[in-house]
Amino acid sequence: MAFEVFDKRNTSLRRAPSVSIQKRGVISINRAAYTLMGTPECVELLYDRDDGVVGIRGVGDDVPHGYAVRGAGRSAGTGPVMVAGSAFTAFYDIDTMTSRRYPARLDDDNVLCVDLAEGTEIIGNRARRHVSPPANASGAAKEHDQ
DSSP states (O other): OOOOOOOGGGSGGGSOOEEEEOGGGEEEEOHHHHHHTTOOSEEEEEEETTTTEEEEEEEOTTOTTOEEOEEOGGGTTTSOEEEEOHHHHHHTTOOOSSOEEEEEEEOTTSOEEEEGGGOEEOOOHHHHTTSOOOOOTTSSOOGGGO
């Protein structure tokens, strides 16, 4: 048999570009979107009030209103990157009561665009722990959960 070893680090570039706005305003940019932007060290945050679109554009570290991009924990260099966006989301009254993921696209001006009307709620592993576990194949709850 000709088995191949699956390397989960290779999957992030195959995903569609997306941006998540987490509870309290942290902005998470997946690796596909970050690569599309050219992997900038700093970004500026833009907002189109009329259309409800967030823009993220790479800038130099000399731009006073720029935000540093930081790697996410152990996956730094391969996983998503984070931008501290709580002041931005508060100023524009962007809802951060739940974490939401949005498809992202790069426009002609190299701005990563995120339409806030297109997001889906993210339910993370911590939230799933508070939900009843699914029944096993026979329809009964697992023995240790009874």
